[in-house]
Amino acid sequence: xxxxxxxxxxxxxxxxxxxxxxxxxxxxxxxxxxxxxxxxxxxxxxxxxxxxxxxxxxxxxxxxxxxxxxxxxxxxxxxxxxxxxxxxxxxxxxxxxxxxxxxxxxxxxxxxxxxxxxxxxxxxxxxxxxxxxxxxxxxxxxxxxxxxxxxxxxxxxxxxxxxxxxxxxxxxxxxxxxxxxxxxxxxxxxxxxxxxxxxxxxxxxxxxxxxxxxxxxxxxxxxxxxxxxxxxxxxxxxxxxxxxxxxxxxxxxxxxxxxxxxxxxxxxxxxxxxxxxxxxxxxxxxxxxxxxxxxxxxxxxxxxxxxxxxxxxxxxxxxxxxxxxxxxxxxxxxxxxxxxxxxxxxxxxxxxxxxxxxxxxx
Amino acid sequence: xxxxxxxxxxxxxxxxxxxxxxxxxxxxxxxxxxxxxxxxxxxxxxxxxxxxxxxxxxxxxxxxxxxxxxxxxxxxxxxxxxxxxxxxxxxxxxxxxxxxxxxxxxxxxxxxxxxxxxxxxxxxxxxxxxxxxxxxxxxxxxxxxxxxxxxxxxxxxxxxxxxxxxxxxxxxxxxxxxxxxxxxxxxxxxxxxxxxxxxxxxxxxxxxxxxxxxxxxxxxxxxxxxxxxxxxxxxxxxxxxxxxxxxxxxxxxxxxxxxxxxxxxxxxx
Amino acid sequence: xxxxxxxxxxxxxxxxxxxxxxxxxxxxxxxxxxxxxxxxxxxxxxxxxxxxxxxxxxxxxxxxxxxxxxxxxxxxxxxxxxxxxxxxxxxxxxxxxxxxxxxxxxxxxxxxxxxxxxxxxxxxxxxxxxxxxxxxxxxxxxxxxxxxxxxxxxxxxxxxxxxxxxxxxxxxxxxxxxxxxxxxxxxxxxxxxxxxxxxxxxxxxxxxxxxxxxxxxxxxxxxxxxxxxxxxxxxxxxxxxxxxxxxxxxxxxxxxxxxxxxxxxxxxxxxxxxxxxxxxxxxxxxxxxxxxxxxx
Numbered sequence: 001x002x003x004x005x006x007x008x009x010x011x012x013x014x015x016x017x018x019x020x021x022x023x024x025x026x027x028x029x030x031x032x033x034x035x036x037x038x039x040x041x042x043x044x045x046x047x048x049x050x051x052x053x054x055x056x057x058x059x060x061x062x063x064x065x066x067x068x069x070x071x072x073x074x075x076x077x078x079x080x081x082x083x084x085x086x087x088x089x090x091x092x093x094x095x096x097x098x099x100x101x102x103x104x105x106x107x108x109x110x111x112x113x114x115x116x117x118x119x120x121x122x123x124x125x126x127x128x129x130x131x132x133x134x135x136x137x138x139x140x141x142x143x144x145x146x147x148x149x150x151x152x153x154x155x156x157x158x159x160x161x162x163x164x165x166x167x168x169x170x171x172x173x174x175x176x177x178x179x180x181x182x183x184x185x186x187x188x189x190x191x192x193x194x195x196x197x198x199x200x201x202x203x204x205x206x207x208x209x210x211x212x213x214x215x216x217x218x219x220x221x222x223x224x225x226x227x228x229x230x231x232x233x234x235x236x237x238x239x240x241x242x243x244x245x246x247x248x249x250x251x252x253x254x255x256x257x258x259x260x261x262x263x264x265x266x267x268x269x270x271x272x273x274x275x276x277x278x279x280x281x282x283x284x285x286x287x288x289x290x291x292x293x294x295x296x297x298x299x300x301x302x303x304x305x306x307x308x309x310x311x312x313x314x315x316x317x318x319x320x321x322x323x324x325x326x327x328x329x330x331x332x333x334x335x336x337x338x339x340x341x342x343x344x345x346x347x348x349x350x351x352x353x354x355x356x357x358x359x360x361x362x
Numbered sequence: 363x364x365x366x367x368x369x370x371x372x373x374x375x376x377x378x379x380x381x382x383x384x385x386x387x388x389x390x391x392x393x394x395x396x397x398x399x400x401x402x403x404x405x406x407x408x409x410x411x412x413x414x415x416x417x418x419x420x421x422x423x424x425x426x427x428x429x430x431x432x433x434x435x436x437x438x439x440x441x442x443x444x445x446x447x448x449x450x451x452x453x454x455x456x457x458x459x460x461x462x463x464x465x466x467x468x469x470x471x472x473x474x475x476x477x478x479x480x481x482x483x484x485x486x487x488x489x490x491x492x493x494x495x496x497x498x499x500x501x502x503x504x505x506x507x508x509x510x511x512x513x514x515x516x517x518x519x520x521x522x523x524x525x526x527x528x529x530x531x532x533x534x535x536x537x538x539x540x541x542x543x544x545x546x547x548x549x550x551x552x553x554x555x556x557x558x559x560x561x562x563x564x565x566x567x568x569x570x571x572x573x574x575x576x577x578x579x580x581x582x583x584x585x586x587x588x589x590x591x592x593x594x595x596x597x598x599x600x601x602x603x604x605x606x607x608x609x610x611x612x613x614x615x616x617x618x619x620x621x622x623x624x625x626x627x628x629x630x631x
Numbered sequence: 632x633x634x635x636x637x638x639x640x641x642x643x644x645x646x647x648x649x650x651x652x653x654x655x656x657x658x659x660x661x662x663x664x665x666x667x668x669x670x671x672x673x674x675x676x677x678x679x680x681x682x683x684x685x686x687x688x689x690x691x692x693x694x695x696x697x698x699x700x701x702x703x704x705x706x707x708x709x710x711x712x713x714x715x716x717x718x719x720x721x722x723x724x725x726x727x728x729x730x731x732x733x734x735x736x737x738x739x740x741x742x743x744x745x746x747x748x749x750x751x752x753x754x755x756x757x758x759x760x761x762x763x764x765x766x767x768x769x770x771x772x773x774x775x776x777x778x779x780x781x782x783x784x785x786x787x788x789x790x791x792x793x794x795x796x797x798x799x800x801x802x803x804x805x806x807x808x809x810x811x812x813x814x815x816x817x818x819x820x821x822x823x824x825x826x827x828x829x830x831x832x833x834x835x836x837x838x839x840x841x842x843x844x845x846x847x848x849x850x851x852x853x854x855x856x857x858x859x860x861x862x863x864x865x866x867x868x869x870x871x872x873x874x875x876x877x878x879x880x881x882x883x884x885x886x887x888x889x890x891x892x893x894x895x896x897x898x899x900x901x902x903x904x905x906x907x908x909x910x911x912x913x914x915x916x917x918x919x920x921x922x923x924x925x926x927x
Contacts, residue, residue, distance in 0.1 A: 054523060075529050087524035091542050101528030152528060369731045376728045377747065380806060383762035384751045386772065390765075399770045444657035451650025459654060463661045468857065470864020472881045473901050476888055477668035480675055480898065500664050503657060561756055564866055568888070580757050584871070590761075597758040604753035612746065 005030040005065055005155060005188050006051065012059030013046050013212075020046040022212035023060065028190065028205075030155075033182050035191045035199040038209035039235070044192045045160060047209070051190065052158050053077045065155055080149035081158040084165070086141045088133045094120070095129030097144055101152045119147040122181070139170050146178075150185060159191045163198065175201050196236045200224065208232050228273040230281065230361050239283040239359075240330040246278050246362060256360060258282050260325030261303055264355040271360040280362035286333040288357035291319060291349055293341055298352035307347045317342050321349055387601055391594040398590050409595035419596070422579035426560055429491050429575060433498040433559035438551045440499065441506025448507070449514035460507075467504040474500060475568035482569070489571035497565040502555035509554060513547025514540075546614045553611040557604060675898040682892055693899035703883065703900065710863050710879040711907065713794055717801040718859040722851060724802065725809035729850075730843075732810075733817035745814065749807050756804065760871050763800040767791040767872065792874025800868045809854040816850025817843070852919055856912055863908050864901075880904050 004027035013021040020043045028034045036044035049055045051062060053074030062069040064078060080101075089097050099116045107115070113129075120126055123143040136144065142162060149157055162178075163171045179202045182189045193199050199206045200220040207217045216228045227233035230241060248255035252268035264282070290298060305323035317336055320329045332351060336342070343349060394404035413419065447453065448460050466474060478497050487493065517540065525535035563577040570578055580596070583589040676693055679686045697703050732744045751759070766772045767790045774786040790796055820843060828838040866881040873879070880900060887897030 052527060054527075073526075074523070075526050075531060079527075081524070081527045083520040083524055085518050085520050087518060087520040089521060089524075089539055100525065104529050148524075148528070369727060369735055372727050373731045376724065379803065380748065380751050382766060382772075383759050383803070384754055386762050386765060387754065387758065397770075398765050399768075400772060400775045440657040440660055444654050447650045447654035447657075451646050451653065453647045453650030453654065456650070459658055462666070463654075463657055465661075465665065468860045470861045470881070470905075472864040472866055472884060473672075473905060474665070474668075476884060476894075476897060476901055477672045478664065479888065480894055481668040481671050483894075484671065496664055500661070503660070507657075557753060561753075563757055567866075568885075577755065577757050580755065581867075584757065584761055593758065593761070597755055600758070601754045605750065608746075608750065608753055 003066070004028060005032075006190075007063040008047075008051075008060070009063070010060040011047065011050060011057045011062060013043070013050060013055060014058040020212055021050070021057070024209075024212070024214055025060075026207055026214060026217060028156075028188060030188055031186050033179065033189045033191070033202055033204045035193060035203040035206045036209060037193055037196060037199040037206050037235075040194060042209040043212040044194075044209050046212075048081075048158050048160055048190060048192045051156070052079050052081050078155040079158055080152045080154040080156075081160065082142075082145045082149050082162045084161045086145040086162075086165075088136070088141050088144055090134045092133060093129065094125070094131040094133050094136070094144055097133050098129075098147045098151055100148060115151055116147075119151040120144075122150065122185075123147045124177075138166050139174065142166065142174065146181070150187070154187065156188045156190060159189060161192055161194070163193075164195070171198075178202060200236070208235060210235075224285075226269070226272040226359060227283070230283065233283050233359065233361075238286050238331055238333075240286065241281045241283050241361075242326055242328075242330070244280045244282045244360070246280055246360075254360065256280065256282060258358075259327055260323055261301070261353075264358065266355060266358060266360055270356075270358060271362065273361055275362040277362045280360055283359040283361060284330070284353065284357055286318065286331045288354065289330070289332045290352040291321070291332055291334050291343065292352055293343070300352055300354045302350055302352050304348065304350050307343050307345055307349050310343065310345055312342060319343065319349070321351060323351060384601065387594060387597045390591065391598040393591070396588055396591055398594070409591045410599075412592050413595055413599075416592070418574075419576075419579060422574050422576045425491055425573045426576035429494050429498060429566075430556045430559040432495045433502055434552045434556040436495070436499045437502035437506045437555040438510075438548060440503045441510045441551055442548070444503070445507045445510035445514050449511050450519070464504045464507065466501050467508075471501065471562070471564040472568075475565045478565070479568045489569055491570075491573060493569040493571070494566050494575060497569050498555075498559040498562060501562065501565065502558050505554055505558060506551040509551045510544065510547050513544040517543050546617060549614045550611050553607055557607060672898040672902060675895045676902050678895045680893055680895050685894075693896050694903070696896060697899045697903050703880075706878065706880045706883050707900075707904065707907070709794065710881075710904065711911075713797055713801070713869075713877075713879060714859055714862040714908075716794075716798045717805065717862050718855055720798060720802040721805050721809045721858050722813075722854050725806060725854065726813055726847075726851065729810045729813035729817055730847075733814055745811070748810055752804075752807050757867060759804065760800055760868050763796070763803065764791065764872050767796050767799065791872060792877065794873065794877045796872040796874075797869050797877045797879070800872050801862055801865060804868070805858045805862065808857045812853035812857060813847060813850040816847045816853075820846045848919070852916065855915065860908055860912060863904055 006026075006028040008024055008026045008028075010023040010025050011021055012019070012023055022043075024043070024047055036047060038044045046055060050057050051064075051069075053069065053072060069077060089100065092100070095113075095116050098119050099112050102112050102115060116129060117126070120128055123146050125140065125143050125147065128140075128144075133141075133144065142165075145162070159178075163174050166174060175198055178189075191199070191202065200223075203220055205217065205219055206223055207214045208223065209215065210231060216223060216232050218226075223232070224236055227236060227239075230239075233239040233241075242258050242261065244256050244258040246254055247257050247263065254266045254268065254271065255263055256266055257263050266282075292298060292302065303323045303326075305321045305326070307319055308322050308329050309320035311318040315336060317334050319332045319334065321332055322329045330351075334340070389402065390398050391409055392405050392407065393402045394406035394408070395402070444460070444463055448456065453459075474497060478493070478500075482489065482493055521539050521543070522535050525539045526532065530538060561577060562575075563581065566575040566578050567581065574582070580593060583593055675685075677689050677691070679688075679690055679692060728748070732741055732748075736744050764771075768774070769786050769788065769791065771786075771791070773790065774783075777783045778786065790799070824842055824846070825838055828842045829835075833841060863879075864881045865879065866885060869877050869879040869882055884897045884900050884904075887893045887900065
């Protein structure tokens, strides 16, 4: 990685009664698609607004392109923002909205019109210049907001939950489009979202935030496979937790006694959160376990149990299965392949699982 | 419109009650008799013609217009400051301060009038159009704040931030974005303040010097029965004028609504 | 010192400081032209005046006179009675119309109705009051109309130059100020609440009593206060249509200030009226909160 474009150094924001940011440190590279993911109130929007210059941090440092941003107001930072509400100026046309920031750049009228046209073309709204902005649909408003920010050629584009106002279909389409657009323009994007799926789909790296702090900063895959804490694991996707106890520790191998499943052998990598306690829990994702139907066989370990609940999703079926000896039911997801039966509630089931898919939290 | 039978009849009766005095105004203004009573005797425009010849009336109209325009501008300026502060910022003792500024909304006008009168006399300030303006601004500012507050609150706060983010200064963001968007509110505030000031009697009655305002002049005329038809003619003109003003205000409000693309929730004020 | 200066700088940039700075012109104006004058009449009420000279020695004589003199007492009680009656009549008449517009008028025509209701109030207040004199008078519109229809044999006399006339005229003058707050409160009621109530077995009438009315109460309370408080200080209506037995406290305040040159007594009467009205309003709010659990 080259020199980071954005450096956050123990950034703090104290609102008096609440500590919105409790010392956030991170480095974001040029050209990266970076997401701030967390539940509402975790400080992700405050962090974004601090980078934009709308909030003054009460401690720490924000550097963009090597330059300390202390005292630099939002209007002179090399950042631009796409607001959650899009903030499309209702009294201006689409073209005037997109060209708004060019006013102070001393461009000729024709040059301005050319840039506005280009920017609109880029977001798929070519020829929309004269449209009244309040007549736009949600998706179109979002594109105008994007074009308006990108025309400024910022070093960093900040996006505050830009897709949350769109319906599901449109949101999924925009996720892919936004990602493509980012690759095309090569600008660093920082996205704030509370939607873990959205963050996984779009980002190069994700910072998961809780209570004003970054709980984990990793690539989507690492985040999903090796969450450092139960809280992160629960926030991203579904994970089953089973009580366990660390019985032996030699080098980078651990022997763990998992309730109902018996002793398993894990590598130190499977314990990304570290820690040294004996009392622990292992986590295992629903899709890493397999329900064996009609005497199917599978290498690895097999445990029996009974089906407690069946939820049919069309492409997938989710089962809650009470494994013999395991205190709480575990959730298992199965793809509904042709010819594969869906089990009924109360049926006996055999479940194949593999210790390599487990994560240890101690 | 289900089950609105009785209520509908009541509503119509209520409108008759509301409009009863207003409807009489043009009737007597064009009635060819000096006594204000039925039956009507004939049509005349005599009373309107007389209006043109009364110099004291003209002076009072000019005086009132001067006061109303000054009041509208000053009250709206004070209103913009206070409404912007209360809609956008959180500051110490906000509730107390705003509550205090809004007091004239519920205070009987005679209290404002006598309190100001006493102070002005104590300070040895001669009563004039400006002393009336002082009182009227105090009275109109809360109305202006109420109108502008909703105008400012209706505006998405991130619009201004977006302009700032795109390189504008705080002031130019306010000028380019906020001001055009709250302009319908400012126009309504000007019109409402103007109308209130033009019609206000008590404060003007106490604080006016040798130059009466229109209502104070009218008050002096109501004592003379033979002057009443002329007063009716004047009232008719005033009614027509305020109808035009109100329609204009409503037009601006609707245009403001249309411009921001918001849904028209209706309701004047 | 450096930290203090830095802190001061930070505070000046803070939201609180910017807000205060912004509100300060308006606040300053209100302090100078409202707080200071009010404080002055409070001071005046403890002074005395002999023709044009003010005696600044402290005295409670004005209050003794204002509260014990039979004439003042009668005026004060009558003012309160008239204001109370006006408030009741206005609010009771206003509620059905607000309800009608909110619940029975099509949404796109509500603005028009509100417009219709407010229009008559943009004519000169003086002329409107005077026209009531024309309507209610001995040879007035009402009497000649009723005589013409043969409903009465001789003109009604109890409707002009007395307290009744004052109540009718003021109830008319304050109508929109009662209708608008009630209308706003009714508009805020989520219509599905009414359906829920019907769904749970209430009738139209009990739904109104158990759901609509309690939810509209904040508007009714606002209407009551908006009408009651300023009405006590009305000067024009009692002078024009009240006759000698319909005069109110404001007329006496004006006489004290402008005719008798007794500003201290005028100030005392004005303050006394405000105190009483204030006390009644607070009592009213308290009773409401206590018994109706009105959420403000």
